[in-house]
Amino acid sequence: MDIRAVFFDLDGTLFTSTRGVAASTRKAIKELRQKGIFVGIATGRGPAFAMPLLEDLDMDFAVTYNGQYIFTPKEIIYDNPLDKKTLKKxxxxxxxxxxxxxxxxxxxxxGSGLLKFGETRLAGFLSGLLPNGTSGVARNGFKHVVRRILPQNSQLADEDEAIYQAMMVATHDETDKLQAEFPELLVTRSNPYSVDLIPVGVGKLQGIKRLGERFDFELNQVMCFGDSENDITMLAGSGYGIAMGNALPEVKKIATYITDTNNQDGIAKALAYYGLIRFSVEKDFISKDENFNKVKEFHKVMDGKSQEIPRVFPPMEAGFRAGFKIEEIVEFLYAATDDDDEKFENLVQQLHQDVDKAVAKVRSKAHEEDALTGQVDAMVDLLYFTYGSLVLAGVDPYEIFNAVHTANMGKIFPDGRPHFDPVTHKVLKPQDWEEKFAPENKIKKELDRQKRVAAKKTKNNS
Known part of the structure; x- marks a missing residue:
């Protein structure tokens, strides 16, 4: 089979629901490259988001902003800014x-914090935490990841910087109205909550065609993977259009082949089906650490599989994982202030300083260990520090951990599968989750029990 190039959509396709790239996908991309097959991204996200992925996964090129901005790691192939008049409108x-x-x-x-496609939990928190003296997030509370920024439309329209795509909050019911209002634009979407607006005649497929003209391959020599509305034209127009198992029904309808989900090695399985790579599933391992096994159970349900071979977290995925931890650190600090905004702000500012000190310390040290050793050393130290904090708090975590694990496993829906927010990719909770599984009351009861036991022991020993 004559496949010269393979392109991946990002959200719901290249990314798993926990925002990582599956180990099987990484291995597949490497194998494709070794066979001389071009590998690229085709996404509604922008180049600033796509470039780190190109470098991390050693890809050849990216079609971004739905075909409006196309580049390789070395050069810009095509860029097509929106017309100023249309932008003003x-x-x-x-x-x-x-x-x-x-x-x-x-x-x-x-513009709007609701529509910053390049923002993740990590980026949302770091933008408020890391730059010294710039935190406004504390005043808005850390309970919500999305930063609410109201658009200053007139100022945005007057910016000198070229604009390649507009993104607007709009339901499916509003699509026809928008299309009628802006016949010069293509209204497409990659999620149920917002639309991407680009000029008519542009799209992911046209972007791939431009790359084909530059790198000498035809559309019938291209395999594309996708899951959303803005992937339909790309999948229908390429030689092999692969719909993910989690794709929309209308995407599956036009696909050449429907593979497994993004959480269940769908990319590797499809490439193996067409004979482009070899793929096999490794057997699970079981740890002596029962808490680890419980968390592994959770991830296996959420991701559809588990990681069985030690691996290094690449920069972007490491950033996501760090972001999850940062949110909990901020929750920990907030709980220490008893709802006192001034004390909370002071602790946040101290956190800025601590981060700066840590950066300086890390940069000043010689790092002779390999990346995997360095990451595991840091993760286990974090675990040790967490146990240390529980020791200093006088809290036995055993029953509390079980309560949290039960609550997390309670996020499975009646269909037996987890559901994810299509925009933020956070795990959604079933309607009865708060009533049946929310852990706070169980945690409080267990803590009250531990305090009663401790008080009784103290009294008996006095």
Whole structure:
């Protein structure tokens, strides 16, 4: 079979629901490259988000902003800014209809915090925590990851920087109205909550065609993977359009082949089906650490599989994992202040300083260990520090850990599978989750029990 290039959509396709890239996918990309097959990204996200992935996965090129901005790690192949007149019209429409809007530039996304496609939990917290003296997140509370930034439409429209794509909050019911209002634009979407707006005649497929003209391959020599509405034209127009198992029904309908989900090695399985790579599933291992096994059980349900061979977290995925930990650190600090905003702000500012000190210390040290050893050493130290904090708090974590694990496993829906928010990728909770599984009351009861036992022991020993 004559496949010269393979392209992947990102969310719901290349990314698993926990925002990582499956080990099987990484191995598959490496094998494709070794066979001389081009590998690229085709996404509605921008180049600032895609570039680290190209470097991390050693890919050849990226079609970003739905075909509006195309590049390799070394050069820009094509860029097509939105017309200023159309952009002004969009800004006015958004203002009049009270719609959140964001504008995609070569360097990132400006505007509504609800629509910053390049933002993750990590980016949302670091943007408020890391730069010294700039934290405004503390005043808004750390209970919510999304930073609420109201768009300044007129200012955005007057920016000198080129705008390649507009993103606007809009339900499916609003799609036809938008398309009628802006016939010069293509209204497409990669999630149920917002639309991407680009010029008519542009799209992922056209972007791939431009790369084919540059790197000498035809569309019938291309295999594309996708799951959303903005992937339909790409899958239908390429030689082999592969729909993920988690794809929308309309995407599956036009696909050449339907593979497994993004959480169950769907990419590797499809590539193996067509004979482009070899793929096999490793047997699970069981740890002597029962708490580890419980968390592994959770991830196996959420991801559809488990990691069985030690591996290094690449920069982007390591960032996601660090972001999850940062949220809990901030929750820990907030709980220490008893709802006192001033004390909380002071602790956040101290955290800024601690991060700066840590960065300086890490940079000053010689790091002779390999990456996997360094990461595991740091993770186990974090675990040790966490146990140390529980020791200093005088708390036995055993029953509390079980309560949290039960609560997390309670996020499985009646269909036997986890559900994920299509925008934030956070695990969703079934309707009865708070009533049946929320762990806070169980944690409090267990802590009250431990305090009673401790008080009784103290009294008996006095």
């Amino acid at each position: 969009l800004m006015n429409y958004a203002t009049q209809n009270h719609s959140d809007i964001s504008l995609g530039t070569a360097h990132g996304v400006n």
